[in-house]
Structures are given as C-alpha cells and as structure tokens.
Amino acid sequence: MPTIVVDVMPKAELLDPQGKAVAGALARTGHTGFTGVRIGKRFELIVDGPVDDALKASVQQIAEEILSNSVIEDVVGIHYEQSNAELAEEAARAASEHADEGYVAPAGETH
Amino acid sequence: MRIGVITFPGSLDDRDAQRAVRLAGAEPVALWHGSHDLEGVDALILPGGFSYGDYLRCGAIASLSPIMTEVVDAANRGMPVLGICNGFQMLTEAHLLEGGLIRNDHGSFICRDQVLRVENTSTDWTSGFDAGQEITIPLKNGEGGFIADDGTLDRLEGEGRVVFRYVGVNPNGSLRDIAGISNARGNVVGLMPHPEHAVEPGFGPDTAAAMRSGVDGLGFFTSVVQRALVEA
Numbered sequence: 001m002p003t004i005v006v007d008v009m010p011k012a013e014l015l016d017p018q019g020k021a022v023a024g025a026l027a028r029t030g031h032t033g034f035t036g037v038r039i040g041k042r043f044e045l046i047v048d049g050p051v052d053d054a055l056k057a058s059v060q061q062i063a064e065e066i067l068s069n070s071v072i073e074d075v076v077g078i079h080y081e082q083s084n085a086e087l088a089e090e091a092a093r094a095a096s097e098h099a100d101e102g103y104v105a106p107a108g109e110t111h
Numbered sequence: 112m113r114i115g116v117i118t119f120p121g122s123l124d125d126r127d128a129q130r131a132v133r134l135a136g137a138e139p140v141a142l143w144h145g146s147h148d149l150e151g152v153d154a155l156i157l158p159g160g161f162s163y164g165d166y167l168r169c170g171a172i173a174s175l176s177p178i179m180t181e182v183v184d185a186a187n188r189g190m191p192v193l194g195i196c197n198g199f200q201m202l203t204e205a206h207l208l209e210g211g212l213i214r215n216d217h218g219s220f221i222c223r224d225q226v227l228r229v230e231n232t233s234t235d236w237t238s239g240f241d242a243g244q245e246i247t248i249p250l251k252n253g254e255g256g257f258i259a260d261d262g263t264l265d266r267l268e269g270e271g272r273v274v275f276r277y278v279g280v281n282p283n284g285s286l287r288d289i290a291g292i293s294n295a296r297g298n299v300v301g302l303m304p305h306p307e308h309a310v311e312p313g314f315g316p317d318t319a320a321a322m323r324s325g326v327d328g329l330g331f332f333t334s335v336v337q338r339a340l341v342e343a
Binding site for chain 1: 203217
C-alpha cells in the first residue's frame with residue numbers, strides 16, 4: 001500500500017523549546033558540535049487505492065489545513081513512498097524466495 | 112440567561128465553568144462536543160483541559176468536533192463565546208481568533224496565581240471591569256505562549272483587541288505579554304488564565320485580605336449576564 005509522508009516543522013523563526021531541551025541534553029552528555037536541534041512531526045498517511053492527482057490535491061489540503069497550523073508551523077515536505085511495514089514485507093518475501101536455496105551454516109554456528 | 116459549557120473528551124474545567132456561570136446568576140447548560148445542538152443557549156464557554164490528549168496540536172482536534180460547526184456559526188452571528196486555556200487554543204485553531212499558542216518558552220508546565228491587566232472593557236466578557244484594572248486569577252498551562260506575526264500583533268494592538276496582558280512576569284513567553292485577545296466584534300474572547308477558578312471565597316487566589324479569597328474571575332461571567340440584561 002502506498003504511504004504518503006507529510007513533514008511538519010515549527011516555523012524557523014520561532015523558539016522550539018523541545019528542541020532546545022534536547023540540545024541542552026546533547027551538550028551535557030559531551031556531544032559537542034551541534035549548534036541547534038529542532039523537533040518536527042512526521043505523518044504517515046496510508047492509502048488503499050491509486051495515488052492520483054485528486055488524492056495528491058487532497059493530501060496537500062489536509063497537510064496545510066489539518067496536519068499543520070500555518071500560524072506556528074510549516075509543511076516542509078510531502079513524499080510518496082512505501083511504508084515501513086511494506087518494506088519489511090518485501091524483505092521477508094525476498095528472503096523466503098531464497099529460502100529454498102538453502103543455508104549452509106558456517107562451521108561453529110550453533111543456532 | 113442560559114450559558115452553554117461544552118465538554119470535549121479530556122476537558123477538565125467544564126464543571127468549574129458551570130459553577131462560575133451559576134454563581135454569576137445564569138443557568139449553565141452542559142453541551143457535548145459530539146452533538147450539533149446548542150440547545151438554544153445565549154452564550155458559550157469552551158473550557159480548559161487537554162482535549163484529545165492535546166494530540167496533533169493543543170485544541171486542534173477539538174476544533175474539528177461536530178459541535179464546532181454550530182459554535183463558529185453562532186460566534187459569527189454575535190453570540191458571546193469565551194475560550195479558557197484549551198478553549199482559547201480551540202478558538203485559534205477554529206480561526207475565530209488570530210495567532211496561536213505554543214509550548215512555554217521555559218519548557219515547563221506552570222501553575223500560579225497570575226496578575227493580568229484588563230485592557231479592553233468593551234467586550235461581552237469584560238464590560239464589568241474598569242479599564243486598566245489589575246486582576247489576579249490562576250494560570251496553569253504547558254503550552255500558553257501566544258504568538259502571531261508582527262503584522263497581526265500590530266493590528267491586534269491597534270484595534271484594541273489585546274484584552275488582557277500579563278503584569279509583573281510573563282509566565283510563558285507570550286509575545287508582547289499577551290494573555291488574551293478578542294475578535295473584532297468583541298463577542299469572542301480567549302485567554303490562557305482561568306477566571307472560573309476565582310469565583311468563590313475560599314477557593315480562589317490569596318489576597319491581601321485573606322487566603323484564597325480572590326474572586327476576580329467572577330467579573331467575566333457577570334459581565335456577559337449584565338450585558339444580556341441590558342439588551343433584553
């Protein structure tokens with residue numbers, strides 16, 4: 001199933017207290033070299049049918065009017081990609097297709 | 112006068128708001144977010160709390176509730192609407208009020224008795240106060256930082272629509288110390304602090320006279336009742 005990813009970030013000019021707290025933790029734990037951290041949101045919209053122009057227009061509207069609030073946030077990206085579950089399924093399928101080729105355990109492997 | 116208090120999933124202060132309405136001499140009407148019926152009320156209160164767990168954004172999902180269609184219509188027709196805390200966040204998400212509320216600049220939840228200056232006494236909810244009057248009511252929020260772009264802030268100030276400003280300390284990083292605003296007509300008012308928690312001696316903020324004797328919040332509710340009587 002296609003997955004549509006919408007990325008939303010707090011507006012660049014606004015203070016992001018969550019990001020600031022994480023930046024503080026990085027500095028405290030000795031991870032220097034990071035001048036800032038900002039935290040945004042990633043939405044994954046899963047659809048059954050085809051991703052056509054009508055759906056894309058709908059996604060654009062949802063992203064701007066519901067998933068984000070333009071007073072405080074920006075939609076920074078809308079991506080059309082496969083879901084993690086789908087990628088995992090594909091990997092499992094690929095693995096099972098090769099299962100009949102057998103697996104010869106190296107000497108010493110016990111499981 | 113009948114004043115509706117809408118309960119959303121996660122509302123906390125709906126009962127307090129109903130009590131404040133009763134103490135102000137009006138009849139509180141409990142309304143449910145999932146309904147499309149305002150039950151003929153004369154005014155509306157959107158109470159504080161954490162509707163829908165503040166998922167997505169504070170007040171965002173509540174602003175899409177079924178009853179909000181009727182709330183927006185009623186507000187645009189001139190019905191008095193007061194949004195307190197989470198209710199204020201809903202009003203901004205529903206585009207009845209401008210600006211937005213973000214996480215407090217210091218990152219912490221805050222709960223304190225807060226001094227406010229009433230800067231506009233012509234709204235439906237503040238007509239009983241004196242211009243410039245300082246009042247003390249509880250403030251309790253994690254995401255109460257009011258923000259808007261400079262043009263909007265200038266316009267709000269220019270049109271006298273900054274109804275309340277924080278005095279003494281800015282508790283959450285709100286731009287220009289703004290604690291509450293109104294729409295152009297003055298019937299829709301939203302603020303982060305909680306007037307409904309300062310309506311009855313023994314349960315309000317401390318005053319110089321006695322502990323927990325502060326009832327500065329009562330003026331919000333008596334204002335709207337008084338205005339209804341004048342117009343009747």
